[in-house]
Amino acid sequence: MASIDPSTLATNLATAYTQSARALLTAQTKSAQATSTALSKLQSALKAFDSAMDGLSNKKGLQQRSAAFSDTALGTAEANAAAIPGSYPIFVERVATSHQVAFENLPPEDISAWPAGPLNMTVKLANGGNFVVNLANADSDGNKTLSQVELARAINQASGNGGKVSAQIVTVGGQSQLMLGSGVSGEGGKVSLDVTGLPAGALRDKLGAAPKELVAAQDAVVWLGEQNTGTRIQQGSNQLTAIPGVTVTLKKAQANGSAAAVLSVAKDDGATSANIKTFIDAYNTLEKTLDELTAVGKDGTAPAAFASDAGVRSLRNRLGGILRQEFGGLTLRDLGINADRSGQLSLDSKKLEKTLAAKPDALDTVFGSTATAAPSGLMGAFAAQLDKWTSSTKGQIQQRQTSVQTQQKALNARQTRLDTQYDTMYQRYLKQFTALQQVQSRMSETGNLFNALGT
Structure with missing residues (x-):
């Protein structure tokens, strides 16, 4: 067997x-x-x-135009589909600049005797974009002395600033200076300080005095055509959009009396x-x-x-x-x-x-x-x-993926149940055939015994 x-x-x-x-x-x-x-x-x-x-x-727009100055040092230009191809004479009389001033030899201010409450300094722009700097809590290290660094930080972090004016400390000739730079180009960005809200003292006197002007607040002046005979445009920005579909970024002024540069706009096939x-x-x-x-x-x-x-x-x-x-x-x-x-x-x-x-x-x-x-x-x-x-x-x-994921979860659950079912059946059959194997073994032993008796 x-x-x-x-x-x-x-x-x-x-x-x-x-x-x-x-x-x-x-x-x-x-x-x-x-x-x-x-x-x-x-x-x-x-x-x-x-x-x-x-x-x-x-x-x-898919249809593209190209734009360029005859003298690339004067500026750059971009054109969109609305631009009309042609040659445009432009004279750049001056470019816009952002105001920069410096307050020299600002003394550290002893603020131990300053009164409690708001101690306001107003930073003013010529275009009316003013904001208030409260110096009551500007002494960040608590040593009762207001330093130039703490003053600059207070200006930069003032809630109404939002990039209108940047303050930094620079060192020139071994002396530190508070430099204010306007974030608004042109004459509208001219910076000044109103210190009437500060207590009397050396700091108020220094900030209230006229600062050293590093860069003047200047509007751009551009002529569409020749200087003094074309159309004059004065604006605070160096981006010129007077020509439909063309944006010009001015970089450099021309010498008075020189000929206008040519801005060429063409199809860019x-x-x-x-x-x-x-x-x-x-x-x-x-x-x-x-x-x-x-x-x-x-x-x-x-x-x-x-x-x-x-x-x-x-x-x-x-x-x-x-x-x-x-x-x-x-x-x-x-x-x-x-x-x-x-x-x-x-x-x-x-x-x-x-x-x-x-x-x-x-x-x-x-x-x-x-x-x-x-x-x-x-x-x-x-x-x-x-x-x-x-x-x-x-x-x-998204809806279909959600449905498929639900289906896959259900299939995984069915797979788990099927694996369990397989294991159950395997164990049942293993038990039965193991018992049968044992019966077969005993029958073989009995047969061998009878064979031995017969010899």
């Missing part, structure tokens, strides 16, 4: 008992994991496309094409990902996670529908952007040039912006559709 192996028999029978349930559970677990992975991949693809559109929106390519590449990447996630499978290849998912197919159809929409009477096809049979976009540059020649604002009309406050055009429509899927609070992907 062949010997019995209780462990092997128990394993085989327990496995057979749970095999069908385990196979179903394994398939469901694999499917849930595949769905979760596919959702994460879809989320990444949609967000990458959305991020690309946000980047284009931040450029204030290279940057414009790069913007369009960014959109096309981003969309094509998204389309390729959707292809992979919805592949039906053939020639023995398993279907993708969303091969039969009506929601994802609806998303894809809606995105394709947006590509065909009209915006301002124009479509992507009018701009030379076409989709092939697989959904991939490509650009016909000649058609784009022809459309832009007839309608210079066509690109921005069609593409619009993803700006939350005022979404518009193609990118605004895409952003609205993507938000329905990618929103962290109410998006389809």
Whole structure:
């Protein structure tokens, strides 16, 4: 009689008992994991496309302009799609400066006799942006002496300051000075002190006296055209926005009597094409990902996670529908952007040039912006559709991931119960076959005994 192996028999029978349930559970677990992975991949693809559109929106238009001074030392310039190409004569008579003053030889002030209560000094700006510095608690180390460092700290930390004036201690020729620098450029940022709220003493006298002016508060003066004959502009900032669509940052003044510099604004076809390519590449990447996630499978290849998912197919159809929409009477096809049979976009540059020649604002009309406050055009429509899927609070992907996680928890619980069931059956069968093995052993011993008696 062949010997019995209780462990092997128990394993085989327990496995057979749970095999069908385990196979179903394994398939469901694999499917849930595949769905979760596919959702994460879809989320990444949609967000990458959305991020690309946000980047284009931040450029204030796909159609780009370039702007530059004939003398680059005078300043820099940036132009957006609203700028009109051309040459603009500009004379920079002076640039704006921020006021800086220094109070020299400020003595440490013995404040032991100062009265209790608010001890206010008012820092004043010419534009009315005043703020109060309370020196009652400025003695941070409690030694009853107000130092220059403590005075500077009190000014910087005053609640109404907010960057209007910065105070620092500098050492020149071995002597410390309190330097105040205005955070407001131009004449409106001129700094002065009102010390009438401080007790009489050496500190009040020094702060109340006229400081040493290091840099005068000066407005920028610019002429659109030649000096003294063009349009004069005086302002506190070195950023000039008088030319529509162009922002000029002034750096250096010209010598009186010299000729105006030329600010050239031109189409930047290279940057414009790069913007369009960014959109096309981003969309094509998204389309390729959707292809992979919805592949039906053939020639023995398993279907993708969303091969039969009506929601994802609806998303894809809606995105394709947006590509065909009209915006301002124009479509992507009018701009030379076409989709092939697989959904991939490509650009016909000649058609784009022809459309832009007839309608210079066509690109921005069609593409619009993803700006939350005022979404518009193609990118605004895409952003609205993507938000329905990618929103962290109410998006389809978030809801689906939550559902999958719930399903996975349930599958894990079923797996635990199945493992327990397997262990129970294994122990039962092991006990039974161990007992059978023992019976078999005794029968073998009895048979051997009879055989011995017969010889």
